[in-house]
Amino acid sequence: MISAENLVKRYGGFAAVDGISFEVAAGESFGLLGPNGAGKSTTMRMIGGVTQRTSGRLTIMGLDPERQGPEVRAHLGVVPQQDNLDEELRVRDNLIVYGRYFGLPLAYLRQRADELLAFAQLEEKAAAKVDSLSGGMKRRLTIARSLVNEPRILLLDEPTTGLDPQARHILWDRLFRLKEQGVTLVVTTHYMDEAEQLCDRIIVVDKGRIMAEGSPAALIREHSSREVLEVRFGAERNAAVVRRLEDVGERIEALPDRLLVYTDDGERSLERIRASGLHPLTSLVRRASLEDVFLRLTGRSLVD
Amino acid sequence: MTEVGAGRLRAHGPEVSAARARRWGSFYFAEHQLRSMRAYLLTIVVTSVGNPLLYLFSMGIGLAAIVDRRVVGGFDGVGYLAYSAPALLVSSAVMTCAIEMMFPVMDGFKWRRIYYGPHVTPLAPRQLAAGHIMAVGARLAVQSAAFFLIMLAFGAAPAGSAWLLVPLGVATGMAFGAPVMAYAARLEKENFQFSLIQRFVVMPLFLFSGTFYPLETMPAAMQWIGWVSPLWHGNQLGRAVSYGLAEPPWLVAVHIAYLALLGAVGIAWAGRNYTRRLGA
Numbered sequence: 190m191i192s193a194e195n196l197v198k199r200y201g202g203f204a205a206v207d208g209i210s211f212e213v214a215a216g217e218s219f220g221l222l223g224p225n226g227a228g229k230s231t232t233m234r235m236i237g238g239v240t241q242r243t244s245g246r247l248t249i250m251g252l253d254p255e256r257q258g259p260e261v262r263a264h265l266g267v268v269p270q271q272d273n274l275d276e277e278l279r280v281r282d283n284l285i286v287y288g289r290y291f292g293l294p295l296a297y298l299r300q301r302a303d304e305l306l307a308f309a310q311l312e313e314k315a316a317a318k319v320d321s322l323s324g325g326m327k328r329r330l331t332i333a334r335s336l337v338n339e340p341r342i343l344l345l346d347e348p349t350t351g352l353d354p355q356a357r358h359i360l361w362d363r364l365f366r367l368k369e370q371g372v373t374l375v376v377t378t379h380y381m382d383e384a385e386q387l388c389d390r391i392i393v394v395d396k397g398r399i400m401a402e403g404s405p406a407a408l409i410r411e412h413s414s415r416e417v418l419e420v421r422f423g424a425e426r427n428a429a430v431v432r433r434l435e436d437v438g439e440r441i442e443a444l445p446d447r448l449l450v451y452t453d454d455g456e457r458s459l460e461r462i463r464a465s466g467l468h469p470l471t472s473l474v475r476r477a478s479l480e481d482v483f484l485r486l487t488g489r490s491l492v493d
Numbered sequence: 494m495t496e497v498g499a500g501r502l503r504a505h506g507p508e509v510s511a512a513r514a515r516r517w518g519s520f521y522f523a524e525h526q527l528r529s530m531r532a533y534l535l536t537i538v539v540t541s542v543g544n545p546l547l548y549l550f551s552m553g554i555g556l557a558a559i560v561d562r563r564v565v566g567g568f569d570g571v572g573y574l575a576y577s578a579p580a581l582l583v584s585s586a587v588m589t590c591a592i593e594m595m596f597p598v599m600d601g602f603k604w605r606r607i608y609y610g611p612h613v614t615p616l617a618p619r620q621l622a623a624g625h626i627m628a629v630g631a632r633l634a635v636q637s638a639a640f641f642l643i644m645l646a647f648g649a650a651p652a653g654s655a656w657l658l659v660p661l662g663v664a665t666g667m668a669f670g671a672p673v674m675a676y677a678a679r680l681e682k683e684n685f686q687f688s689l690i691q692r693f694v695v696m697p698l699f700l701f702s703g704t705f706y707p708l709e710t711m712p713a714a715m716q717w718i719g720w721v722s723p724l725w726h727g728n729q730l731g732r733a734v735s736y737g738l739a740e741p742p743w744l745v746a747v748h749i750a751y752l753a754l755l756g757a758v759g760i761a762w763a764g765r766n767y768t769r770r771l772g773a
Contacts, residue, residue, distance in 0.1 A: 234772075237613050239612060239613060239771070239772055240772050241772070250507075257511075258615075258617070259511040259514050259515055259518075259615035259616070259617065260507065260508065260511040260615070262511075262613060262614055262615045263507035263508070263510035263511040263514070263614075263615045264507040265613070267613035269609060269613065271606065271609075273605070273606040273607055273608075273609040273610045274607075274610070275525070275529060275605070275607050275610065276605055277529045277532040278528060278529060278532070282528060286524070286525045286528060287610060287611075287614070289521045289524055289525065290514065290518070290521050290522070290525075290611050290614035290615065290616050291504070291510035291513070291514065291614060291615060292505075292509065292510050292512075292513025292514055292517060292521070292615075293504055293505065293510070296502065297502040297503075297504060300501070300502055301502075301504070334610075337504075338504050338507070338510060338614075339503070339504040340507075
């Protein structure tokens with residue numbers, strides 16, 4: 190569906206995207222995970238044919254977005270990072286007006302708007318002004334809007350950034366349904382939980398380059414232990430304690446506020462720490478996540 | 494994305510969408526803009542009807558009562574009402590167009606970013622510019638038609654060709670508005686530039702473009718304002734069609750050419766700036 194080869198985007202001397210290659214298959218849910226400024230959105234904009242690449246090869250459904258922009262965009266549904274609904278129009282009219290951009294007839298759009306309002310759980314808001322909606326509702330409306338042309342590929346740029354946990358879960362549920370219907374999802378996110386929830390396969394991107402690629406589970410297996418023990422000894426002491434913990438886990442990562450001990454059995458490691466006479470102020474055992482993968486690969490945390 | 498039921502309509506394929514957008518995209522965006530105008534439809538109606546009434550009563554009747562008594566033979570052989578009315582129609586089209594080419598453009602690019610919605614659909618940036626111009630043109634046509642009908646009611650449009658004031662209002666509006674639109678599309682931040690344009694460009698043009706009295710009555714040193722002002726050219730053409738002001742044919746040609754040139758350059762420049770700003 191999407192094929193990128195050695196994709197580069199430079200702004201002056203700065204390479205926002207610096208040689209990225211990937212393929213996305215039909216029905217797959219593909220994620221670009223990385224911190225802000227990693228080049229994810231730029232990549233999305235190139236796929237959507239609204240930013241021209243500096244070099245490399247890129248095709249969407251066999252089409253070149255640079256030369257066949259309207260044709261490529263006609264295949265896509267796009268959910269931008271920042272909502273850009275028309276707040277002067279009513280909720281339902283936003284869907285209809287958007288559908289007109291694809292030349293869709295009003296008879297179809299009236300029916301489609303009702304379907305999409307149901308899908309987005311916004312039926313009661315159909316006649317409301319957009320500015321009366323909550324952040325989560327606006328986001329759902331933006332997603333509904335992107336589906337008006339029944340796209341086979343949906344591009345989602347940071348779909349849940351800025352939403353509260355409940356709104357995020359509703360959104361994930363909706364996106365999961367689309368995936369079940371066979372829609373190809375391309376998601377950028379700097380949230381590891383989002384990538385784990387939504388994506389079959391991800392690329393970890395940092396500074397415009399791919400650091401790793403695989404399914405979330407495989408990446409965790411490959412780059413992290415099964416569990417992570419987080420211990421805090423207080424900001425002053427964390428660094429000093431590191432040396433004494435060296436043989437407790439497979440690896441230790443010292444963050445400013447806590448130590449991460451990578452281990453296959455967090456509880457046992459914690460017992461060993463206590464047995465050695467050290468008493469952390471707080472401790473937490475959790476499953477390893479993509480955050481740990483990112484930390485391992487880049488030495489930095491995803492959300493700074 | 495519910496179940497596909499019996500009788501459910503399906504979207505046409507992407508190829509059809511792209512082909513239609515390439516052909517009709519500007520109209521699709523114009524349609525959106527016209528729908529948005531419904532939100533302030535009342536304002537549009539009130540200004541379209543109220544402005545001419547106010548102007549014609551105050552200038553055409555109030556001021557005319559004094560002027561017609563003093564000026565023997567009237568202006569160009571007609572009363573002050575008939576003299577000033579076509580220019581007032583053209584002026585109000587220019588003022589409306591200026592506003593429609595500033596704030597909504599900034600709204601599209603920056604304030605509410607509504608251009609970025611259609612931007613990721615098959616529409617091209619140039620089509621957004623064209624669609625906006627069409628929608629504003631439609632508004633100017635409605636407004637000028639209302640003004641014209643009220644002029645008729647006042648008996649202020651004696652010539653049979655006076656209906657040409659309607660397309661003339663649109664053309665003069667665009668001759669001023671399209672370059673303003675191109676400028677607004679380049680503006681990263683609105684630091685009162687729009688108010689400055691209204692106060693120090695639109696207003697002086699309104700006052701010194703032969704709207705209320707012939708340009709020749711101004712000191713020679715100020716007459717250039719009229720020559721460069723699309724409003725003066727529009728005003729003179731308006732008088733020609735409304736009551737048969739006898740302009741030499743070469744000057745009529747200059748009026749038309751000047752308005753056409755400004756409009757065409759403005760539209761081309763705006764299209765380019767939209768493409769530059771939105772990319773692709």
